[in-house]
Amino acid sequence: MLLAPNAALALDPDGILTSFRSTGFAQAFSLIFLSEIGDKTFFIAGLLAMKTSRLTSFIGSLLALTVMTGISVLIGQLFHAVPSGLTNGLPLDDYAAIAAFTFFGFKTLREAFELDNKMDEEAADAEADVEAAVDPGALTRSSQIASAFALVFAAEFGDRSFLATIALGAAQNPLSVFGGAVAGHALATAIAVLGGSVIAKYISEKVIGYIGGSLFLLFAVTTALGVF
Structure with a gap:
């Protein structure tokens, strides 16, 4: 009996793997969203939404995260630009992605296992940064957006989601990764400005950590299977 294409894919492990690896958008979205919930930028x-306005906070924060995502993807694509003669034909970009995913996977799982009020620490650090940088009464709307941009950009640089996007950008389609990462940032930022401090009280940090760490390791495995 002939199977429909979708049914055949469902019974073909290789087809499932290929389909999963080809969805750079879905990988980036899920990884970034889980990484950002409860993070300092969150x-x-x-x-900022409470001190200025939800709109200016969202615009400034998302602009910073979008620029940072673009930088991350470009850095990831630099691995593709390395001449094959220098790597003896080895897929340097995929190897770098596998190493990064594996490192962050185990690191995230360990942090989740040893978790001790990390989200509270992130919130305290964020409050200190905002208090030092923002005087809502003295800022115009454009200045509020600029302040949000500067604070989020500085906090995001070198963060786990920044490095994860570099790894994804090295292993997947850059446009798909960029779109998925920005969408993940947008959703997390929207949640933050609509009441992140309240929502965070009902979020299990351990569960998010375990899911995020497992996703990193899953992406490491699927990338490795695609190489080997």
């Missing part, structure tokens, strides 16, 4: 966006 609380910065929420605090």
Whole structure:
């Protein structure tokens, strides 16, 4: 009996693997969204929304995250630009992505296992940064957006989601990764400005950590299977 294409894919493990690896958008979205919930930039966006306005906080924060995502993807693509003669034909970009995913996977799982009020620490750090940088009464709307941009950009640089996007950008289609990462940032930022400090009280940090760490390791495995 002939199977429909979708049914055949469902019974073909290789087809499932290929389909999963080809969805750079879905990988980037899920990884970035889980990485950002309860992160320092999440609380910065929420605090700025309370001090200035939800709209200016969202615009400034998302602009910073979009620019940072673009930089991350470009850095990831630099691995593709390395001449094959220098790597003896080895897929340097995929190897770098596998190493990064594996490192962050185990690191995230360990942090989740040893978790001790990390989200509270992130919130306290974010509040200190916002208090030092923002005087809502002295800022115009454009200045509020600029302040949000600067605070979030500085907090995001070198963060786990920044490095994860570099790894995804090295292993997947750059446009798909960029779109998925920005969508993940947009959803997390929207949640933050709509009431992140309240929502965070009902979020299990351990569960998010375990899911995020497992996703990193899953992406490491699927990338490795695609190489080997």
